[in-house]
Amino acid sequence: MTNPNYKKATFLLSAAKLSQLPSDKGIEVAFVGRSNAGKSSVLNQLTNNSKLARVSKTPGRTQHINLFVLDDNRRLVDLPGYGFAQVPNEVKIQWQKTLDAYLQQRECLTGLVLVMDIRHPLTEFDRNLLAWAEECGLTVHILLNKADKLAFGAMKKTLLEVTKFISEYNNQVTCQVFSALKSTGIKELRELLDNWFAQPLVQNNPDQDE
Numbered sequence: 172m173t174n175p176n177y178k179k180a181t182f183l184l185s186a187a188k189l190s191q192l193p194s195d196k197g198i199e200v201a202f203v204g205r206s207n208a209g210k211s212s213v214l215n216q217l218t219n220n221s222k223l224a225r226v227s228k229t230p231g232r233t234q235h236i237n238l239f240v241l242d243d244n245r246r247l248v249d250l251p252g253y254g255f256a257q258v259p260n261e262v263k264i265q266w267q268k269t270l271d272a273y274l275q276q277r278e279c280l281t282g283l284v285l286v287m288d289i290r291h292p293l294t295e296f297d298r299n300l301l302a303w304a305e306e307c308g309l310t311v312h313i314l315l316n317k318a319d320k321l322a323f324g325a326m327k328k329t330l331l332e333v334t335k336f337i338s339e340y341n342n343q344v345t346c347q348v349f350s351a352l353k354s355t356g357i358k359e360l361r362e363l364l365d366n367w368f369a370q371p372l373v374q375n376n377p378d379q380d381e
């Protein structure tokens with residue numbers, strides 16, 4: 172299979188619940204992380220399209236599962252951010268449910284890009300997600316985003332700390348420094364995603380089509 176052309180990504184749909192997603196086949200790579208960490212910005216940088224995913228100064232902007240198509244079999248997914256306190260409780264519970272259902276049920280989910288603000292890495296949510304991904308054998312790549320906000324020394328220190336933390340997770344978790352603003356680390360990210368997208372395709376999940 173040829174590598175995806177990320178610049179050709181197009182918006183497919185915005186799903187409030189799992190039943191609105193396209194059938195569960197092919198390969199999906201999802202971007203997950205704390206609200207405001209920069210998931211949508213990373214997606215825009217990856218696809219070289221500043222208008223693809225909505226970026227906002229107001230945390231909690233991405234409230235649905237947003238899907239972007241690369242080709243017939245491969246998709247990028249922008250997930251709702253977690254951990255944002257200033258939304259009504261019912262809304263928060265609904266996001267959490269949608270997110271959990273997607274993570275637990277989506278068979279074609281091949282890898283997670285866990286976006287963290289490099290100034291606030293490894294929050295409780297991040298750690299829970301890593302533990303859960305380990306349990307179900309899902310590969311995770313951590314982006315320490317907003318690296319432009321730190322001096323070189325502080326950036327290296329955080330990278331070392333996170334690398335040490337994830338060394339306990341076999342080889343299923345990797346991590347790199349990133350800046351969606353300056354496009355630092357974009358080549359490394361594209362190469363990693365090329366590998367994920369080159370994996371054998373997941374066939375139709377019969378559960379969903381019933």
Ligand SMILES: Nc1nc2c(ncn2[C@@H]2O[C@H](COP(=O)(O)OP(=O)(O)OP(=O)(O)O)[C@@H](O)[C@H]2O)c(=O)[nH]1
Nearest residue numbers: 207208209210211212227231232233252317351352
């Ligand atoms: N300095 C800097 N700012 C960034 C970077 N990435 C994102 N931002 C800013 O951080 C804010 C949040 O970015 P989003 O991409 O909307 O974050 P998100 O994780 O998608 O947020 P939710 O949709 O609320 O979950 C915006 O003001 C972005 O411009 C980065 O690498 N460097």
Ligand SMILES: [Mg+2]
Nearest residue numbers: 210211232233
């Ligand atoms: Mg977003």
